[in-house]
Amino acid sequence: MKSPIEGLRKEFENRVKLGAMSMLAVNDNMGFNELKALLEVTDGNLSSHLHGLEKAGFIRVSKTFAGRKPQTTYAMTSKGREAFESHLAALEALIRQLK
């Protein structure tokens, strides 16, 4: 019997990371406050998890200006998409084993 957790990635265990990646999977890029509002988490919590995802190369951070206001947006990298999709496939396989 195959291990039910084979293929699950430690980097996506945390719910905030899982939520951020799932948002960025279906949105080309998102701002910090957009992610924060949707995930209902604190600034500190979100920025530490986004930093972790960036360091792992799974998301890319862009700093731009909206008029004179600085704006930070996040987007999934192809490396991130590949890793996240394999994690989701492993989650789906685990859930299927329980049906």
Add this chain to the structure above:
Amino acid sequence: MKSPIEGLRKEFENRVKLGAMSMLAVNDNMGFNELKALLEVTDGNLSSHLHGLEKAGFIRVSKTFAGRKPQTTYAMTSKGREAFESHLAALEALIRQLK
């Protein structure tokens, strides 16, 4: 838009906890070595996560003897089943949002 991580439970974030609960969801009870072999984890790693699940009231530990050999087995509690099923439902909802 509902938060994609609503309903996900911190107690089941960890892959070993997730794997142990999914094994105990489909097996009335399982021995330590059985869980260890299937999850492919170390003794220390497994026992710390099983202890966490026991403390949360999600699994029950039984100490019996097979002949003269002490045997530790684990089973899911009804509280554990309820919490785990709601976690799985939230995971399925998150994955569905991505399709």
